[in-house]
Every structure is written in C-alpha cells, then in structure tokens.
Amino acid sequence: xxxxxxxxxxxxxxxxxxxxxxxxxxxxxxxxxxxxxxxxxxxxxxxxxxxxxxxxxxxxxxxxxxxxxxxxxxxxxxxxxxxxxxxxxxxxxxxxxxxxxxxxxxxxxxxxxxxxxxxxxxxxxxxxxxxxxxxxxxxxxxxxxxxx
Amino acid sequence: xxxxxxxxxxxxxxxxxxxxxxxxxxxxxxxxxxxxxxxxxxxxxxxxxxxxxxxxxxxxxxxxxxxxxxxxxxxxxxxxxxxxxxxxxxxxxxxxxxxxxxxxxxxxxxxxxxxxxxxxxxxxxxxxxxxxxxxxxxxxxxxxxxxxxxxxxxxxxxxxxxxxxxxxxxxxxxxxxxxxxxxxxxxxxxxxxxxxxxxxxxxxxxxxxxxxxxxxxxxxxxxxxxxxxxxxxxxxxxxxxxxxxxxxxxxxxxxxxxxxxxxxxxxxxxxxxxxxxxxxxxxxxxxxxxxxxxxxxxxxxxxxxxxxxxxxxxxxxxxxxxxxxxxxxxxxxxxxxxxxxxxxxxxxxxxxxxxxxxxxxxxxxxxxxxxxxxxxxxxxxxxxxxxxxxxxxxxxxxxxxxxxxxxxxxxxxxxxxxxxxxxxxxxxxxxxxxxxxxxxxxxxxxxxxxxxxxxxxxxxxxxxxxxxxxxxxxxxxxxxxxxxxxxxxxxxxxxxxxxxxxxxxxxxxxxxxxxxxxxxxxxxxxxxxxxxxxxx
Numbered sequence: 025x026x027x028x029x030x031x032x033x034x035x036x037x038x039x040x041x042x043x044x045x046x047x048x049x050x051x052x053x054x055x056x057x058x059x060x061x062x063x064x065x066x067x068x069x070x071x072x073x074x075x076x077x078x079x080x081x082x083x084x085x086x087x088x089x090x091x092x093x094x095x096x097x098x099x100x101x102x103x104x105x106x107x108x109x110x111x112x113x114x115x116x117x118x119x120x121x122x123x124x125x126x127x128x129x130x131x132x133x134x135x136x137x138x139x140x141x142x143x144x145x146x147x148x149x150x151x152x153x154x155x156x157x158x159x160x161x162x163x164x165x166x167x168x169x170x171x172x
Numbered sequence: 173x174x175x176x177x178x179x180x181x182x183x184x185x186x187x188x189x190x191x192x193x194x195x196x197x198x199x200x201x202x203x204x205x206x207x208x209x210x211x212x213x214x215x216x217x218x219x220x221x222x223x224x225x226x227x228x229x230x231x232x233x234x235x236x237x238x239x240x241x242x243x244x245x246x247x248x249x250x251x252x253x254x255x256x257x258x259x260x261x262x263x264x265x266x267x268x269x270x271x272x273x274x275x276x277x278x279x280x281x282x283x284x285x286x287x288x289x290x291x292x293x294x295x296x297x298x299x300x301x302x303x304x305x306x307x308x309x310x311x312x313x314x315x316x317x318x319x320x321x322x323x324x325x326x327x328x329x330x331x332x333x334x335x336x337x338x339x340x341x342x343x344x345x346x347x348x349x350x351x352x353x354x355x356x357x358x359x360x361x362x363x364x365x366x367x368x369x370x371x372x373x374x375x376x377x378x379x380x381x382x383x384x385x386x387x388x389x390x391x392x393x394x395x396x397x398x399x400x401x402x403x404x405x406x407x408x409x410x411x412x413x414x415x416x417x418x419x420x421x422x423x424x425x426x427x428x429x430x431x432x433x434x435x436x437x438x439x440x441x442x443x444x445x446x447x448x449x450x451x452x453x454x455x456x457x458x459x460x461x462x463x464x465x466x467x468x469x470x471x472x473x474x475x476x477x478x479x480x481x482x483x484x485x486x487x488x489x490x491x492x493x494x495x496x497x498x499x500x501x502x503x504x505x506x507x508x509x510x511x512x513x514x515x516x517x518x519x520x521x522x523x524x525x526x527x528x529x530x531x532x533x534x535x536x537x538x539x540x541x542x543x544x545x546x547x548x549x550x551x552x553x554x555x556x557x558x559x560x561x562x563x564x565x566x567x568x569x570x571x572x573x574x575x576x577x578x579x580x581x582x583x584x585x586x587x588x589x590x591x592x593x594x595x596x597x598x599x600x601x602x603x604x605x606x607x608x609x610x611x612x613x614x615x616x617x618x619x620x621x622x623x624x625x626x627x628x629x630x631x632x633x634x635x636x637x638x639x640x641x642x643x644x645x646x647x648x649x650x651x652x653x654x655x656x657x658x659x660x661x662x663x664x665x666x667x668x669x670x671x672x673x674x675x676x677x678x679x680x681x682x683x684x685x686x687x688x689x690x691x692x693x694x695x696x697x698x699x700x701x702x703x704x705x706x707x708x
Contacts, residue, residue, distance in 0.1 A: 045549045052554040071224050107538055114536045115227045132220045134375035134497050139332040139363035153348040159321045160353055162280040162511050164297045
C-alpha cells in the first residue's frame with residue numbers, strides 16, 4: 025500500500041464509499057472482499073495517476089455517514105463527478121482476480137478467425153431472405169442502372 | 173524563418189485523406205512533404221491483452237482533444253455546439269481511433285435536392301465515384317460482402333466479412349422475420365493477413381488502439397509505403413498558415429517541435445486536416461486580397477458543418493451472446509430505413525450497425541446505460557453487471573444531418589493553441605429534422621430487440637461526445653458563387669490549393685464517412701496526377 029497516495033482518513037472514506045457502491049452479494053465479492061482497499065485501489069492509481077486529484081476532491085466531500093445519500097445527490101447534481109467516482113471504484117474492483125472470476129470475465133481475449141466462409145452467407149443461409157427481397161436503394165435519376 | 177527546398181506538393185494532415193494522397197502522389201514520383209502536427213501512434217498503449225485495458229484505454233486514446241490536451245492538439249471552443257468534435261491529431265488521423273464501420277454512400281446521397289427537395293445535389297454521382305470506392309477498399313483491406321441490395325451491384329471489398337457471432341445471427345434472423353434489410357457488416361478491418369494488416373482477433377477494442385494491426389489506419393496501411401516511395405512526413409509540425417504569392421499559394425508555413433518556423437514552398441497545397449482543421453487553416457491564412465480567408469469569396473467557408481447526430485440502443489438478453497468482444501466495427505448492418513419516407517415526418521435516414529458492448533467497466537458507464545431501468549449501483553451492482561456482460565448487443569445509429577448555414581466553424585476570439593493560433597469555434601445545433609429522425613430510429617431499433625426477445629432495451633439518446641464525422645465546411649460545386657471548391661477539391665479562388673478531405677462534402681449521407689472520404693481523396697489525387705503539376 026502506498027502511504028503517500030492518500031491519508032488514512034481518505035482511505036477510510038474510500039472504503040465506505042466502495043462498500044456502499046459495491047456491497048456484499050450472495051456468491052459475489054464486495055469491494056472490500058475483492059481487495060479494493062487493500063490492493064487494487066493502489067494498482068488503479070499506479071495506472072491512472074491522472075485521475076487521483078479529481079477523485080480525492082470527491083472523497084474529501086463524502087464523509088463517513090450517509091454515503092449512499094451522498095452518492096445519490098452526486099449522481100443527480102454532478103453526473104460527471106459521479107462518473108469519476110464510479111469509474112475509479114468499479115475500475116479498481118474489476119482489476120481484482122476475485123471480481124473477474126465471479127463474472128467469468130477473462131479480459132478482452134478475443135477470438136482467432138481467418139476469414140473462412142460463413143454458412144450464414146452461403147446459398148441456403150440467412151442471407152437468402154434478404155437477397156430474395158431485392159434492391160432497396162433509390163437509383164441516381166437518369167442513371168442506366170438502379171432499382172427504382 | 174527557415175525556407176525549405178521546394179517540392180511538388182505539401183499536404184497538411186497525415187490521416188485518411190492525407191495518407192492516401194501522399195501514397196498516390198509519391199508512387200507517381202512527386203516530391204511530397206506532409207506536415208502532421210502529431211506523432212506516430214504508440215501501440216505499446218494498445219492494452220487489449222492486459223487486465224488493465226479498460227482502466228487505461230482512455231488515458232492514451234482519449235478522443236476529445238479538449239480532454240487529451242497533448243501538444244499536438246489544438247483546443248476547440250465547443251461551448252456553442254450540441255456536439256463536441258472528436259479527432260486524433262497524429263499519423264493516421266481519425267482512422268487510429270475510428271470504429272472502422274465501412275459504408276459507401278448510396279446513389280440517393282448524391283442527389284438529395286433532386287430526390288428529396290432539400291439541401292443540394294453533389295456535382296458528382298455515385299457511379300462516377302464507384303471506381304474509387306473499389307480502389308479504396310482494396311488499398312485499405314476492407315472486409316465485407318458484395319451484393320448488398322442497399323447498393324447498386326458491383327465489386328465488393330477484398331476481404332470476407334468479420335464473423336457474424338451469436339448476436340449477429342440472432343438479430344439477422346429477427347430482421348428476416350420482420351422483413352427488414354440487413355447485410356454482413358462492412359468494416360475497415362482485415363479478416364486475413366492482407367498487405368500490412370493482420371487478421372482481426374475480435375478483441376472489441378478498435379477505438380482504443382488495435383493491438384493486432386488489423387484495422388485499416390493509414391499509419392499502417394499507407395505511410396510505410398509512401399515514405400519508401402520518397403514522401404517526406406514531418407511529424408510534430410504544425411501548419412500555421414498558407415503563404416500566398418500573388419494569386420497562387422507559395423507554400424505552407426509551419427512550426428516544428430523546437431519552435432522553429434519553416435516555409436515549405438510547393439507547386440500545390442493539399443489540405444487534409446478534417447472538416448474543422450481545414451477551414452481553420454484557410455481562415456487563419458487571410459490576406460489583404462483574401463480578407464475573409466483563402467477560398468472564401470462565396471462566403472461559405474466554414475459553413476454547412478455536418479457531424480452526424482448519433483444514438484445507440486442496446487438490448488439485454490438472457491442468452492450469452494458473447495458481446496464482450498467481437499470486431500467493433502459491426503457484425504451486421506441494416507439500411508432498412510435509410511431512404512426517405514415522407515410518412516415518417518422527416519427527410520433522409522440513418523444506418524444501423526450491430527456491435528459489441530465490450531468489457532464490464534464500460535457496462536457501468538452512464539452512456540448508454542444511464543437510462544436503464546435497472547439500477548447499476550448498491551445492492552443491484554452484481555445482478556445488473558452480470559446481466560449485461562456478454563448479453564448485450566447494441567445498434568449504433570448514424571443519422572444524416574442537413575447542411576445548415578448556421579452550423580459552422582469560425583475562429584475563436586480568445587482561445588489559442590500552444591503556438592498562439594486562434595482555436596476553432598464550433599457553432600452547431602441539431603435541427604428538428606435530425607432529432608425527429610433519431611427519435612424515430614430509436615423506436616424502430618427498440619422494436620427489433622424486443623422482437624428478438626430482449627429482456628430490456630436501453631436507449632443511449634443523442635449524445636454530445638459523438639462528433640467523429642466532420643464534414644461540409646468547404647463544399648464542392650460547379651458554381652464559384654455557391655461553393656468553395658470544384659468537384660476535384662480545387663479552390664475556385666486559388667488554383668493551386670486543394671482540399672481532399674471531407675470538408676468538401678455537399679451532404680453527408682447517413683453512413684460512416686471513411687469510405688467516401690477515402691474514395692474522394694483517391695479520385696482527387698488521380699485527377700491531380702492526370703493534370704500534371706509536378707515540377708520535378
């Protein structure tokens with residue numbers, strides 16, 4: 025944990041905010057259970073130090089009581105600030121392998137493809153209906169080719 | 173000031189139009205200098221294969237220059253605009269960040285006045301541009317399928333379509349049942365190993381740095397070859413004005429990364445700086461003989477700005493449709509409601525593209541999810557997120573806006589870039605036709621998802637941060653009194669200044685513009701070659 029990142033009071037406020045936004049849920053980790061405060065908040069800001077000042081400005085306003093009310097008011101009156109707050113909290117949460125395992129999310133792993141023919145586009149496939157309906161464009165007036 | 177050796181042509185901007193133009197002219201033996209205010213994209217920041225992808229994606233690949241604020245960027249005063257212009261100032265230009273949805277405009281797009289009684293006809297037709305559409309698709313490794321009944325018959329792109337995936341298959345079958353048009357998605361994304369491009373691996377990260385080199389951005393597809401053919405690409409070089417000598421341009425003045433002022437003398441000046449940057453430079457180049465900016469005797473320079481109002485509709489399904497990834501891009505497209513139908517209460521139309529919605533962090537964001545009936549946070553967090561991840565295809569809706577004289581680019585009075593040059597100011601209001609069109613299309617897109625069995629549909633309405641497409645601010649035409657350039661992009665007022673980017677568009681269609689921008693650049697460059705002009 026980086027002691028220089030924020031004060032103990034700020035860390036406590038982040039803990040409460042995170043548990044409010046992402047509380048415990050059957051079968052799924054809360055923010056704290058995913059290790060947000062212990063590890064992944066620091067990892068987040070190691071990647072996105074540019075977001076720290078704006079985030080701390082919001083945290084400093086939150087306090088430790090009625091954090092849900094604070095979040096509701098922030099979302100209603102300052103949506104951009106709420107977006108910043110939740111981007112950091114959800115972003116740090118989703119860096120956690122526990123959170124990703126719960127979601128079954130392995131990252132943007134993609135899928136190899138090689139441009140092989142797709143049966144949907146071959147005769148007898150899904151495109152037959154579209155082809156059967158014929159052209160739908162409006163032709164250039166006076167052009168010798170076109171649909172209508 | 174340093175006066176550099178003269179060349180045949182100086183190009184301003186190394187994006188889509190600039191890249192294709194430079195490659196064409198350099199291949200023909202022209203001596204070319206291209207001034208690019210930014211640098212090469214750094215693909216070490218393309219983090220699709222890393223767990224931090226979603227956290228870091230917008231750190232480097234931010235799309236709004238007012239957010240990015242790099243030295244290569246100029247600020248844009250968009251306080252008087254419904255839409256914020258987006259761009260990438262660097263080699264490859266907007267193609268570095270675009271989603272690469274690839275569509276030709278249709279024949280009717282070139283005849284809007286004749287067919288619908290609004291706006292103006294282009295001085296060229298679809299049929300005249302068609303050979304260059306084919307050539308652009310060949311050069312850029314476009315994937316798709318010929319035979320789309322939304323277009324005249326003709327040659328298709330060189331690569332087969334991206335995989336349709338579960339979501340595309342579901343919606344294609346649904347549209348078949350509804351009797352609505354769809355077609356395999358056209359994409360500037362290679363599905364095979366094609367020239368400099370590799371096959372797409374469907375990470376779904378096209379707009380935050382393609383990690384494969386599969387996307388058709390000109391830093392990959394064109395600039396390596398253009399430089400090998402002798403093109404002199406000068407990065408971190410900001411054009412400050414076009415210098416005139418009598419009734420012709422002498423060249424372009426620019427400031428390099430060290431702050432040194434240069435003059436590149438050239439037989440031709442070719443502007444490829446997008447629909448905001450190009451009119452800005454012409455306005456900045458005003459002289460006593462051209463007090464309202466170069467090429468502005470018609471008074472139209474900067475006006476008729478079009479930006480394609482945009483909306484999105486997502487459907488959430490019980491079935492896992494794999495929508496966390498997939499080419500982005502589009503799996504399928506629909507132009508069922510593209511052509512005008514007067515009964516709808518507006519003219520012109522829009523195109524839909526079915527695309528993934530990406531990883532979990534994006535699914536917590538306010539756009540397009542802010543209007544969902546399902547609460548995102550608190551005790552709903554896990555259920556809502558799990559319901560969306562992989563289960564939510566999205567229609568992106570690109571709507572045509574009409575060229576209004578009040579939508580325009582001017583120079584800001586008190587905002588300047590790092591070089592002290594006045595920033596552009598955007599004046600843009602989406603008119604009633606655009607808003608009615610988007611509302612109508614949103615309703616129909618919802619209808620399609622509901623027919624497919626979606627448990628929820630979520631509308632991302634008209635959104636401010638969507639100004640990817642910057643068009644129309646120096647329209648082409650045959651009459652110098654009512655247009656800025658001729659059909660070849662040559663200024664009516666100054667015979668050796670040309671515009672090869674989308675500033676010259678008369679109308680903008682309702683499709684993503686890269687195909688038409690590329691085809692026009694190739695057509696104009698070929699015409700310049702035929703006409704000669706190389707001094708070497």
